[in-house]
Amino acid sequence: MTYAPLSKWSTDDVWAYLSTHKPLWEKDHSELFKLYAKASGDECQFITHLAQSSCGGSRFGCWVCTVVSWDKSLQGFIDTGESQLKPLNNFRNYIKLLREDKNARADYKRDGRAVYKNGGLGPFLSKTRIEIFTKLLEAEAEFLSLGGEKELINSAQILEIQKEWDRDFDFENTALQIAMKFNKKGVCMQDKKQKILHEEILEDIVAKGGSVEVGLDDVKSLLQKSLEICNIYGERGVNSAPAKIKEEVEKLLNDKSTKEEE
Structure with a gap:
């Protein structure tokens, strides 16, 4: 049995x-009262009859949570003078709108299923992921400039994003x-040569490219575009990733051939 x-x-x-009732630790509940009072955008009052409303109905959770349409607790803090939280609220609202934006999503899910056949939404496009990350750092910079005391994302988390x-x-x-660019501490450029796609391998591919002059930058650009295509289209369907990648390769070779003829 469960007793709740x-x-x-x-x-x-x-x-x-x-x-x-006092808590088990050496404090009282005054700080808790103040916290909920600010979140409610009002003052906590002693309840003398049922017609009065208490201030303890605020919801607390992750500040960037998009489950709720409007974060009343976060807005309540802002309304009671915590102006440094405005950038956080703006970023949360931005994420809330972006979450339902189909133009920010891939047409295929990560397992290759087409969204138009199976419903739901695909993963965020690479350009959208870059935009979200940039806006988060912009929000953090504004938050700290207004008196915020803690960073919103640390260097270890940024390194995981890069991975x-x-x-x-x-x-x-x-x-x-x-x-x-945002002067994040503990972040520095990494050597990409330890990746699976070593640059020496790409150089060897270029050297064996045949009569068409394809440079290393061309190959790297093509590989990056191929990964983006896989991220958007998946591996199945009429407009599958392999077909799209083939189009990009043919486009590159045709463009190089035309330039050589000129």
Whole structure:
């Protein structure tokens, strides 16, 4: 059996208990009262009859959560003078709108299933992921300039993002480059030669390219575009990734052949 004593309690019951019982640690509940008062955008009041509303109905969770349409708690803090939280609220609202934007999503899911056949949404496009990351760092810079005390994302997390981007679409340390523009501590450029696609291998491919003059930059650009295509189209369907990649290769070779003839 499961015993849940608080499941039948009202908000007023909870506050009544907290106001008459001290916590197990060496403090009282005054800080908690202040926290919920700010989140409610009002002052906590003593409840003398049921017509009065308590201030303990605010919801607390991840500040960037998009489950709710409007984060009343975060807005409540802003309304009571915590102006440094405005950039966080703006970023959350931006993410909320972007989450439902089909133009920001790939047409195929990561397992190759087409969105138009199976419903739902595909993963964010590579350009959208870069945009989200940039806007997060912009929000962090504004937050800190307004008196915020903690960074929104640390260097270790940025390095993990770069690893994901390396695997999905990126050859240029894009996340690290963006982070360095915002002077993030502990972030520096990494040597890409330790990746699976070593540059020496690409140079060997270029050397064996035949009569058409294809440079190393061309091959690297083509590989990056190929990864982006896989991210967008998946591996199945009429407009599958292999077909799209083949088009890009043919386009590159035709363009180089035309230039040589000229």
